[in-house]
Amino acid sequence: DAGVIQSPRHEVTEMGQEVTLRCKPISGHNSLFWYRQTMMRGLELLIYFNNNVPIDDSGMPEDRFSAKMPNASFSTLKIQPSEPRDSAVYFCASSFSGKEETQYFGPGTRLLVL
Amino acid sequence: GNSVTQMEGPVTLSEEAFLTINCTYTATGYPSLFWYVQYPGEGLQLLLKATKADDKGSNKGFEATYRKETTSFHLEKGSVQVSDSAVYFCAIDNNDMRFGAGTRLTVKP
Numbered sequence: 001d002a003g004v005i006q007s008p009r010h011e012v013t014e015m016g017q018e019v020t021l022r023c024k025p026i027s028g029h030n031s032l033f034w035y036r037q038t039m040m041r042g043l044e045l046l047i048y049f050n051n052n053v054p055i056d057d058s059g060m061p062e063d064r065f066s067a068k069m070p071n072a073s074f075s076t077l078k079i080q081p082s083e084p085r086d087s088a089v090y091f092c093a094s095s096f097s098g099k100e101e102t103q104y105f106g107p108g109t110r111l112l113v114l
Numbered sequence: 115g116n117s118v119t120q121m122e123g124p125v126t127l128s129e130e131a132f133l134t135i136n137c138t139y140t141a142t143g144y145p146s147l148f149w150y151v152q153y154p155g156e157g158l159q160l161l162l163k164a165t166k167a168d169d170k171g172s173n174k175g176f177e178a179t180y181r182k183e184t185t186s187f188h189l190e191k192g193s194v195q196v197s198d199s200a201v202y203f204c205a206i207d208n209n210d211m212r213f214g215a216g217t218r219l220t221v222k223p
Binding site for chain 2: 037044091
């Protein structure tokens, strides 16, 4: 298995633009997680899906952020409109079932909003 | 709410030195505790975990013991290698996952 796949690896955009980050979890994994890593706040869990259903989105910073998981092999994290303070590395992770199982992380998407 | 405080970095050690990265937490109930590692250019990987008091997680020569009396989960390794250079994150999960800020470790030959 190729592991968790994220795209793009790097994204530079201007303030106000829409940004879409993509994730393909490991095949057979039922849980998917989106994290954000910043120097100020470290690593934060944004949202967690189980069987394609959002279980906990309490970490989503505000309405500008939305995440979807239309099927078991694909998820998106969208920011609209983007702001400079959204600049961070966004990680996607998947696990076989739930948060207690080992989470396997993707390489991350480095986002810079100018 | 839950919170995690871990030792600020960066930490620089010589090869074969002893490593300790401190981690303390604040949480209600009995959280599960984790150490994650991020090697240069890679995503996060689970290094070890402990789910109840006095449990010891271990992997790749690293160890951490769940100490409820001191609310700590310090990461230790007896003899570090250059390949251990990475950023280490302490995390807790009590249905409210929280991560520490990360500690960058550099091991020099």
